[in-house]
Amino acid sequence: MVRVDGRGTDSLVKVRGLDKKYQRGSEEIDVLQGLNLDVDAGDFVAFMGPSGSGKTTLLNLLGGLDVPSRGSITVAGDEITNMSASRLTTWRARHVGFVFQMYNLIPVMTAFQNVELPLLLTRLSSAERRKHVETALTVVGLADRMHHYPRQLSGGQEQRVGIARAIVADPTFLLCDEPTGDLDRKSADEILDLLTRLSREYHKTVLMVTHDPLAAQRADTTLHMDKGVLMEGTKNPQMAGRVAQ
Amino acid sequence: MKYFPILLANLSRKKIRTILTLGSFVIALLLFGVLAAVRTAFSQGADIASVDRLVVRNKTSIIQPLPLAYRDRMLRIQGVQEVTYLNWFGGVYQDERNFFPQMAVDVPTYRKVITDLAVTDAEWKAFEDDRQGAIVGESIAKRFNWKIGDHIPIKGVIFQGPWEFNLRGIAKGSGNAGEILPFLFHEEYLEERRTFGKGTVGWYVVKIANPTDSTRISKQIDEEFSNSPFETKSDSEKEFAASWGKQLGNIKLIIMTIGAVVFLTLLLVTGNTMATAIRERIRELAVFKAIGYSDKFVLWLVLAEGLTIAVLGGIVGLGLALALLPGMSRALAGMLPPLAIHSSDIALGVFFTFLAGLFAAVLPAMSAMRLRVVDALRRV
Numbered sequence: 001m002v003r004v005d006g007r008g009t010d011s012l013v014k015v016r017g018l019d020k021k022y023q024r025g026s027e028e029i030d031v032l033q034g035l036n037l038d039v040d041a042g043d044f045v046a047f048m049g050p051s052g053s054g055k056t057t058l059l060n061l062l063g064g065l066d067v068p069s070r071g072s073i074t075v076a077g078d079e080i081t082n083m084s085a086s087r088l089t090t091w092r093a094r095h096v097g098f099v100f101q102m103y104n105l106i107p108v109m110t111a112f113q114n115v116e117l118p119l120l121l122t123r124l125s126s127a128e129r130r131k132h133v134e135t136a137l138t139v140v141g142l143a144d145r146m147h148h149y150p151r152q153l154s155g156g157q158e159q160r161v162g163i164a165r166a167i168v169a170d171p172t173f174l175l176c177d178e179p180t181g182d183l184d185r186k187s188a189d190e191i192l193d194l195l196t197r198l199s200r201e202y203h204k205t206v207l208m209v210t211h212d213p214l215a216a217q218r219a220d221t222t223l224h225m226d227k228g229v230l231m232e233g234t235k236n237p238q239m240a241g242r243v244a245q
Numbered sequence: 246m247k248y249f250p251i252l253l254a255n256l257s258r259k260k261i262r263t264i265l266t267l268g269s270f271v272i273a274l275l276l277f278g279v280l281a282a283v284r285t286a287f288s289q290g291a292d293i294a295s296v297d298r299l300v301v302r303n304k305t306s307i308i309q310p311l312p313l314a315y316r317d318r319m320l321r322i323q324g325v326q327e328v329t330y331l332n333w334f335g336g337v338y339q340d341e342r343n344f345f346p347q348m349a350v351d352v353p354t355y356r357k358v359i360t361d362l363a364v365t366d367a368e369w370k371a372f373e374d375d376r377q378g379a380i381v382g383e384s385i386a387k388r389f390n391w392k393i394g395d396h397i398p399i400k401g402v403i404f405q406g407p408w409e410f411n412l413r414g415i416a417k418g419s420g421n422a423g424e425i426l427p428f429l430f431h432e433e434y435l436e437e438r439r440t441f442g443k444g445t446v447g448w449y450v451v452k453i454a455n456p457t458d459s460t461r462i463s464k465q466i467d468e469e470f471s472n473s474p475f476e477t478k479s480d481s482e483k484e485f486a487a488s489w490g491k492q493l494g495n496i497k498l499i500i501m502t503i504g505a506v507v508f509l510t511l512l513l514v515t516g517n518t519m520a521t522a523i524r525e526r527i528r529e530l531a532v533f534k535a536i537g538y539s540d541k542f543v544l545w546l547v548l549a550e551g552l553t554i555a556v557l558g559g560i561v562g563l564g565l566a567l568a569l570l571p572g573m574s575r576a577l578a579g580m581l582p583p584l585a586i587h588s589s590d591i592a593l594g595v596f597f598t599f600l601a602g603l604f605a606a607v608l609p610a611m612s613a614m615r616l617r618v619v620d621a622l623r624r625v
Contacts, residue, residue, distance in 0.1 A: 060618075060619050063535070065535060065618045065619050065622075066618075066619050085540070086539060086540075089534070089537055089538070089539045089540075090537065090539075092535070092536070092537045093536065093537020093538075094537070098532075098535050098536060100532070100622070102528075104528060104529070104531075104532045104622075106254065106529055106532070107258075108254040108255065108257060108258045109250070109251070109254045113250060113254065117251075117533070117536060118536050118537060120247050120248060120251075121537050121538065126247070165536070
């Protein structure tokens with residue numbers, strides 16, 4: 001269940017009173033204001049809103065890439081807002097899978113090597129890493145492209161490699177920033193099918209920022225943001241998610 | 246080791262750029278290797294000089310002569326065992342390109358003073374018995390493919406005219422002495438045919454009984470001839486050998502200056518290349534950090550790239566220098582001892598490249614380490 005009233009108790013992701021301010025010259029800009037959020041394990045949540053509403057900032061804070069001005073974020077019992085930078089790095093490696101709009105694959109590495117990157121930080125043996133990478137690439141349907149370089153793949157395939165990289169270390173949740181923003185409709189649908197499948201079949205918690213209403217409809221719940229405030233939740237009727245106001 | 250493919254992938258990203266950067270290290274270290282070998286060659290004469298010999302030359306300049314009559318006066322000084330003398334001949338074999346040092350020596354006394362001349366007694370006897378006889382170091386003999394018994398015509402430049410010699414001995418030398426040994430022939434033969442400067446010598450070599458007396462004897466010799474038209478300057482053989490190198494200026498300073506300029510240029514070029522390479526990869530480095538790689542890892546990754554290029558280029562450059570030196574030695578035979586790089590210079594070269602790689606990469610590495618992921622991912 002997804003809540004924005006700050007009353008959730010046993011949720012996987014728990015955000016309380018989150019503020020984020022930026023300084024632009026002498027001006028202070030409130031990007032997020034007193035934001036509360038609860039997301040349960042296995043939820044697929046889409047965040048929609050106009051540019052500058054704070055969606056990506058929220059995603060960055062949830063992923064431990066940025067620190068809030070005030071408030072707390074707790075993920076699976078760990079309050080990440082109190083962590084040092086080095087602990088946060090370790091936490092990120094263990095708990096977060098990032099999917100970027102521009103895929104952000106390393107162009108000089110094959111699909112296999114790109115997907116293997118998060119596993120190099122673990123104590124897995126070479127054989128174990130290979131098995132995990134092959135599994136992840138099979139899940140995204142690219143087992144036959146593992147030795148291809150990003151330049152040899154289509155945009156949709158590159159994004160699928162990006163998703164394989166995000167899931168290969170079995171993170172607690174996936175943070176997807178406009179994952180279909182750079183793709184044509186067909187490829188976008190394939191990526192959304194994949195994310196839905198990860199949520200349904202593999203019970204992955206997926207938090208996705210998008211401008212695309214069709215993409216948002218694939219999520220269990222769509223939350224709208226405006227001027228740094230999380231407005232309301234919309235339960236997508238054909239999906240199995242739950243929303244509480 | 247598991248991170249090696251990341252390093253390799255990054256180095257192969259822009260192959261031309263990597264090869265050119267590597268090439269700049271190769272050239273720099275090749276130059277360093279050759280210059281170090283030349284510096285060693287210049288100091289080699291001093292290194293192998295004997296401690297029980299003094300060289301007495303004209304105080305004004307080595308090219309000014311000294312009277313032959315000085316020999317007997319020096320022999321009277323306490324502690325002097327023997328005195329021999331030499332004259333610079335300055336001729337060419339066939340044409341000017343075939344320059345090598347030739348010296349007229351006083352045969353009866355030469356071997357008593359230069360005791361480390363490595364020719365057989367039979368060769369020396371043959372040399373003694375032939376007024377037109379000559380002895381040559383083996384590198385010069387090899388250069389011109391001379392064999393004992395060969396008739397060798399030399400064109401006199403200082404002492405004009407054609408001169409004929411018979412090769413009677415090839416000095417092998419101990420250590421490198423044979424290699425730098427010039428072409429020696431009879432002073433008598435020169436004296437007989439010279440049209441000027443009769444009764445003069447180029448310089449004297451004095452054998453002393455006790456090396457600890459060298460300072461006293463040097464002083465005494467110079468005092469003996471002070472206020473004369475031919476004042477002397479006496480040095481130990483080591484100082485004299487070193488002064489030959491100084492005829493061409495301070496070789497060490499020149500080489501060090503060239504080396505410093507090369508390394509500084511290398512540092513600037515490589516530093517700029519590394520900085521450009523890192524700027525192009527800002528997003529990728531941000532992705533590394535986003536997926537859990539630490540700031541320190543990113544720092545070491547960039548440093549490792551710089552160091553790999555530098556050390557690899559350095560090793561290849563020094564290897565090339567080592568490979569080229571024998572050929573250069575052959576081409577310079579007779580003018581310089583065999584060119585070789587000391588192991589200490591090799592270590593110094595590798596250390597310098599390591600340092601250059603480190604300095605070139607450290608600023609880009611620091612900026613990569615400090616990179617904020619959210620800012621970098623926002624960049625297009």
